Amino acid sequence: MIKIIEKIDELRKILKEYRRNNQTIGFVPTMGYLHEGHASLIKRSSSENEITIVSIFVNPIQFGPNEDLDKYPRDLERDKKVAFENGADIIFHPKVNEMYPEKLYTFVNVENLDKELCGAKREGHFKGVATVVTKLFNIVNPDKAYFGKKDAQQLAIIKKMVKDMNFDIEIIGCDIIREKDGLAKSSRNSYLKPKERKAATILKKTLDKIKEMLDNKETDVKKIINLAIKNIEKEPLAKIDYVEIVDLYTLEKVNKIETDVLVAMAVYIGKTRLIDNFDYKFN
Amino acid sequence: MIKIIEKIDELRKILKEYRRNNQTIGFVPTMGYLHEGHASLIKRSSSENEITIVSIFVNPIQFGPNEDLDKYPRDLERDKKVAFENGADIIFHPKVNEMYPEKLYTFVNVENLDKELCGAKREGHFKGVATVVTKLFNIVNPDKAYFGKKDAQQLAIIKKMVKDMNFDIEIIGCDIIREKDGLAKSSRNSYLKPKERKAATILKKTLDKIKEMLDNKETDVKKIINLAIKNIEKEPLAKIDYVEIVDLYTLEKVNKIETDVLVAMAVYIGKTRLIDNFDYKFN
Numbered sequence: 001m002i003k004i005i006e007k008i009d010e011l012r013k014i015l016k017e018y019r020r021n022n023q024t025i026g027f028v029p030t031m032g033y034l035h036e037g038h039a040s041l042i043k044r045s046s047s048e049n050e051i052t053i054v055s056i057f058v059n060p061i062q063f064g065p066n067e068d069l070d071k072y073p074r075d076l077e078r079d080k081k082v083a084f085e086n087g088a089d090i091i092f093h094p095k096v097n098e099m100y101p102e103k104l105y106t107f108v109n110v111e112n113l114d115k116e117l118c119g120a121k122r123e124g125h126f127k128g129v130a131t132v133v134t135k136l137f138n139i140v141n142p143d144k145a146y147f148g149k150k151d152a153q154q155l156a157i158i159k160k161m162v163k164d165m166n167f168d169i170e171i172i173g174c175d176i177i178r179e180k181d182g183l184a185k186s187s188r189n190s191y192l193k194p195k196e197r198k199a200a201t202i203l204k205k206t207l208d209k210i211k212e213m214l215d216n217k218e219t220d221v222k223k224i225i226n227l228a229i230k231n232i233e234k235e236p237l238a239k240i241d242y243v244e245i246v247d248l249y250t251l252e253k254v255n256k257i258e259t260d261v262l263v264a265m266a267v268y269i270g271k272t273r274l275i276d277n278f279d280y281k282f283n
Numbered sequence: 284m285i286k287i288i289e290k291i292d293e294l295r296k297i298l299k300e301y302r303r304n305n306q307t308i309g310f311v312p313t314m315g316y317l318h319e320g321h322a323s324l325i326k327r328s329s330s331e332n333e334i335t336i337v338s339i340f341v342n343p344i345q346f347g348p349n350e351d352l353d354k355y356p357r358d359l360e361r362d363k364k365v366a367f368e369n370g371a372d373i374i375f376h377p378k379v380n381e382m383y384p385e386k387l388y389t390f391v392n393v394e395n396l397d398k399e400l401c402g403a404k405r406e407g408h409f410k411g412v413a414t415v416v417t418k419l420f421n422i423v424n425p426d427k428a429y430f431g432k433k434d435a436q437q438l439a440i441i442k443k444m445v446k447d448m449n450f451d452i453e454i455i456g457c458d459i460i461r462e463k464d465g466l467a468k469s470s471r472n473s474y475l476k477p478k479e480r481k482a483a484t485i486l487k488k489t490l491d492k493i494k495e496m497l498d499n500k501e502t503d504v505k506k507i508i509n510l511a512i513k514n515i516e517k518e519p520l521a522k523i524d525y526v527e528i529v530d531l532y533t534l535e536k537v538n539k540i541e542t543d544v545l546v547a548m549a550v551y552i553g554k555t556r557l558i559d560n561f562d563y564k565f566n
Contacts, residue, residue, distance in 0.1 A: 102446070107391075108389065111388045112388050135449045138450050139451075165421055168295065
């Protein structure tokens with residue numbers, strides 16, 4: 001049976017036992033409300049490690065003051081089922097005051113990589129992410145940790161943090177899982193009303209158009225972005241937050257396609273902010 | 284024989300072996316030029332752990348642009364001897380490009396605790412300390428780590444960082460070791476010319492005077508500080524950087540002695556900046 005653990009000390013005790021038996025530990029940090037994207041991470045971890053830990057923690061310090069912390073969707077019963085069916089051994093589900101028992105003074109910040117994309121729009125978000133992931137890594141101390149490529153900037157930041165801070169953990173980025181009509185799976189999709197759900201396909205459709213341009217050797221980033229913006233604006237329920245093409249590794253803006261790039265966007269559908277992206281290898 | 288290890292991967296490999304044998308690991312991070320203060324940390328670690336690792340790394344990112352990085356004293360041969368004689372098993376002595384192989388983007392910062400004392404004077408210093416200690420903790424992953432109370436602010440910051448970031452490491456603060464005339468042992472004492480060496484006793488003498496006032500129930504911090512300043516100014520070679528009385532835990536300035544406090548000072552003797560302190564329990 002899958003174990004739900006709420007206390008850090010209890011988790012550490014169990015993990016020590018696994019390590020004493022030389023069992024490898026895979027870790028999938030999540031904010032819960034698990035969908036097929038998370039399921040694919042858990043499945044991969046469970047195929048590559050003897051033990052898989054899934055954390056479910058809606059981390060307050062990565063939400064801005066006007067963001068959706070309070071209404072972020074939660075469903076622990078369903079999460080248990082999804083985690084269990086995909087091979088998780090333990091769900092770590094701490095309360096906020098277990099993770100933050102006293103005023104937090106210490107923060108981990110990955111500078112530079114948080115300047116563009118979501119970082120430019122969500123001030124302090126990635127500082128909150130890097131900080132909680134550091135805490136979780138120190139608690140779980142896994143051999144491998146799994147992150148979705150949907151949060152491409154988060155993945156780049158975590159990879160750089162692990163290198164810079166000498167975490168002895170292999171970071172594995174897993175492909176985006178999509179609905180049949182192309183919409184990237186996201187816990188926030190549950191916010192969408194039926195009309196909005198239909199409109200939300202505009203993200204992937206636009207990414208496909210950009211991909212086509214890149215395949216046709218278009219290298220002028222301004223031209224590509226303008227066309228993409230026009231395409232999204234055809235959808236009345238959509239409001240662009242950003243559409244950007246950045247260097248895949250430094251996440252700095254590029255003007256010309258002459259290196260590996262990340263094509264990424266954030267678009268509001270009604271009040272719901274959705275993100276999507278793909279990376280494109282230049283050669 | 285004591286082992287000198289320069290490479291992170293090699294150290295990790297050896298440490299894994301120790302851990303497989305369930306040997307406890309004590310860690311003493313230093314910048315080298317070991318004196319009796321370091322020796323006492325190493326001795327304590329070796330008495331409390333099966334294996335003791337001493338790191339010797341002059342960490343560039345904790346030095347300001349006008350500080351003494353280049354002329355910081357180094358003597359690996361003597362350090363080996365001191366470490367060995369006091370029970371160290373391994374010296375970890377990485378080159379700068381082993382610790383910082385590429386541009387560092389990730390920094391650990393312990394906010395608030397770096398506002399007063401040395402933090403106010405050495406901008407970015409404690410961010411550099413917290414960052415390198417995080418890296419070293421992730422590399423060595425010790426059971427216990429030993430720090431001197433001479434660097435009282437550093438000790439408070441590391442303790443808070445370990446709590447906030449859930450490092451599974453016990454931090455042990457060790458008493459200041461002094462010369463016969465009271466001067467706190469420090470690698471920087473080697474900078475002092477004979478006349479300066481004599482003048483340097485003004486720090487401890489002034490701390491003793493403050494201690495006497497506290498024992499006599501003086502609670503007016505302003506009065507205490509003013510007397511201390513006057514006392515230091517009697518020494519022509521001394522130039523005060525700061526004399527402060529702060530809350531022992533929050534490191535915030537206090538006006539009245541009504542809680543546990545840290546009495547700390549930094550004084551230039553010639554061009555050499557020396558620090559000293561004591562903590563005083565209120566009851």
